[in-house]
Amino acid sequence: MRTYFNNIYMALSTILIGMKVTFKHLFEPAVTIQYPDVKPQLPTRERNRLYVNMDDCIGCDQCARACPVNCIKIETVKSLPGEDLGQTSNGKRKALWVTTFDIDIAKCCFCELCVFPCPTDCIYMTDVYEFSEFERNNLVYDFVTLTYSERKEKKDNYEKMMAEKAAQKEAEAKAKEQSIKDKPEEKK
Amino acid sequence: MIYEYFSNLTGSEVLASIISAFLPLFLFILPFALIAVLLERKVSAHMQDRLGPMRVGYHGILQTIADILKLIQKEDIIADQNDKPLFNIAPVLVFAGSYAVFAAIPFSSSYLGSNIDLGLFFIVGISGLVVAGILMAGWASNNKYTLLGAMRSAAQLISYEIPTIMIVVTVLMVTGTLNLKEITELQSGYFWNWLIFGGNIAGIAKYLLIPFMFVGFVIIYISTLAEVNRTPFDIPEAESELVSGYHTEYSGMKFAMFFLAEYANMFAVSAIVVLLFFGGYHSPFGYLGNTLGLSWLVPIEQLFWFTFKGIGFVLVQMWLRWTLPRLRVDQLMAVCWKYLIPIAFVNLLIVGLITLL
Numbered sequence: 001m002r003t004y005f006n007n008i009y010m011a012l013s014t015i016l017i018g019m020k021v022t023f024k025h026l027f028e029p030a031v032t033i034q035y036p037d038v039k040p041q042l043p044t045r046e047r048n049r050l051y052v053n054m055d056d057c058i059g060c061d062q063c064a065r066a067c068p069v070n071c072i073k074i075e076t077v078k079s080l081p082g083e084d085l086g087q088t089s090n091g092k093r094k095a096l097w098v099t100t101f102d103i104d105i106a107k108c109c110f111c112e113l114c115v116f117p118c119p120t121d122c123i124y125m126t127d128v129y130e131f132s133e134f135e136r137n138n139l140v141y142d143f144v145t146l147t148y149s150e151r152k153e154k155k156d157n158y159e160k161m162m163a164e165k166a167a168q169k170e171a172e173a174k175a176k177e178q179s180i181k182d183k184p185e186e187k188k
Numbered sequence: 189m190i191y192e193y194f195s196n197l198t199g200s201e202v203l204a205s206i207i208s209a210f211l212p213l214f215l216f217i218l219p220f221a222l223i224a225v226l227l228e229r230k231v232s233a234h235m236q237d238r239l240g241p242m243r244v245g246y247h248g249i250l251q252t253i254a255d256i257l258k259l260i261q262k263e264d265i266i267a268d269q270n271d272k273p274l275f276n277i278a279p280v281l282v283f284a285g286s287y288a289v290f291a292a293i294p295f296s297s298s299y300l301g302s303n304i305d306l307g308l309f310f311i312v313g314i315s316g317l318v319v320a321g322i323l324m325a326g327w328a329s330n331n332k333y334t335l336l337g338a339m340r341s342a343a344q345l346i347s348y349e350i351p352t353i354m355i356v357v358t359v360l361m362v363t364g365t366l367n368l369k370e371i372t373e374l375q376s377g378y379f380w381n382w383l384i385f386g387g388n389i390a391g392i393a394k395y396l397l398i399p400f401m402f403v404g405f406v407i408i409y410i411s412t413l414a415e416v417n418r419t420p421f422d423i424p425e426a427e428s429e430l431v432s433g434y435h436t437e438y439s440g441m442k443f444a445m446f447f448l449a450e451y452a453n454m455f456a457v458s459a460i461v462v463l464l465f466f467g468g469y470h471s472p473f474g475y476l477g478n479t480l481g482l483s484w485l486v487p488i489e490q491l492f493w494f495t496f497k498g499i500g501f502v503l504v505q506m507w508l509r510w511t512l513p514r515l516r517v518d519q520l521m522a523v524c525w526k527y528l529i530p531i532a533f534v535n536l537l538i539v540g541l542i543t544l545l
Contacts, residue, residue, distance in 0.1 A: 015512065019508070019511050022507060023507070029237075030234065030238050031238070032237075
């Protein structure tokens with residue numbers, strides 16, 4: 001009999017306590033963030049999508065070598081002796097044309113290892129994390145600022161220069177040979 | 189009441205009965221369901237420190253309208269092994285059962301579907317039809333979860349009807365009438381004339397009645413909560429156990445009918461509690477229409493008070509839903525048979541003795 005009334009008392013009183021709790025929560029501000037409109041605040045050292053500031057890139061290839069998953073692909077060509085490529089923001093002279101700078105962000109593991117070796121701080125993590133695509137190929141980002149014709153031009157220039165140099169060398173070599181051939185005759 | 193008014197207005201009995209039959213549906217139940225569904229989602233969200241629907245309209249006001257548009261467009265799926273006639277009748281029956289209750293509920297002194305002398309009895313009887321509909325739905329779906337849900341629902345509804353009727357009889361002994369309009373009129377005046385405060389009786393009996401009326405109110409509230417399958421008594425549609433109970437197999441508008449019936453039932457049950465214990469459509473403190481001398485204002489105020497009280501109890505139902513966990517089947521039966529029925533019975537005896545005084 002005593003447990004019977006005790007049960008009733010316990011049931012009613014605990015229900016009232018529970019109702020008090022839920023009533024308090026009714027007026028508490030919601031923890032929900034209205035996501036696409038309001039973005040959550042990211043931690044200070046968050047690692048998201050990579051970005052390369054090509055104005056500062058000297059094409060040193062250190063980031064590509066640091067990458068554990070080989071998602072960065074860099075190709076460079078030497079500039080012509082007369083060309084001035086300008087300087088990076090921290091005063092390094094640029095000497096190479098970067099004709100390819102592809103980051104396959106689908107492969108990227110967001111380890112940030114490529115960021116530290118960069119001598120000019122031109123590759124860094126941004127706070128962009130919404131970059132889903134329907135095609136996997138669209139996730140290969142091309143950071144080179146040159147147009148395709150310009151890239152071809154630079155490559156051609158370089159090849160031409162090299163060819164010229166080779167031709168010059170050959171000519172010099174030939175001339176040397178000639179002179180070696182000629183000399184003994186003179187001595188005679 | 190409303191029927192006579194329309195038959196005078198249109199001069200045709202058929203038209204009048206059609207209008208008076210559809211009026212509460214379009215004027216009250218559909219808007220109420222729209223508001224209550226949104227209210228439930230918002231209240232539950234805020235109780236859990238969430239925001240709830242926010243996208244459709246300002247703070248998601250139009251969410252239920254969007255949901256209804258979606259439900260109308262949905263395919264009506266009927267599985268091969270369903271018992272088709274029963275499967276199709278069941279939602280209609282469930283909705284008819286809960287809708288018929290509104291015929292006898294006086295929304296205000298001048299709006300009452302049918303002023304029948306056995307109003308309270310009619311409500312208790314007609315809501316029993318819902319059990320048949322639920323059993324039909326569960327059996328005809330040919331699915332183990334629906335059948336389990338329907339069985340549980342039938343067991344629950346039938347057992348919880350006993351304490352409900354006990355309290356109805358208790359009130360009946362005090363008022364001496366089953367006519368809901370007369371019961372309401374007995375509670376006219378100020379709020380201390382409501383039956384929960386002992387009714388409009390002079391003398392010591394009024395004060396003696398108050399605690400027992402309060403116990404009666406608590407019991408009828410708990411048992412009607414169980415009758416409309418709301419948490420903590422929602423084992424017939426326990427989401428985590430039975431998918432969604434007896435209406436698992438329904439889709440589109442048939443599901444919407446079950447849903448509408450559920451919300452109509454919620455209000456009907458609150459309305460019964462309001463009618464029996466909280467003065468029905470009467471204002472707790474006089475009418476603005478009477479003081480201003482505008483007699484047409486009084487019924488509108490009464491409608492306002494009735495819906496206000498009804499929605500208040502619906503809100504308490506929601507509040508309880510987001511507070512309490514679900515009972516086990518044996519606990520459910522224990523609450524009914526070991527606690528509610530004996531207490532209701534003792535309460536009945538004591539109230540009987542007091543009214544004899």
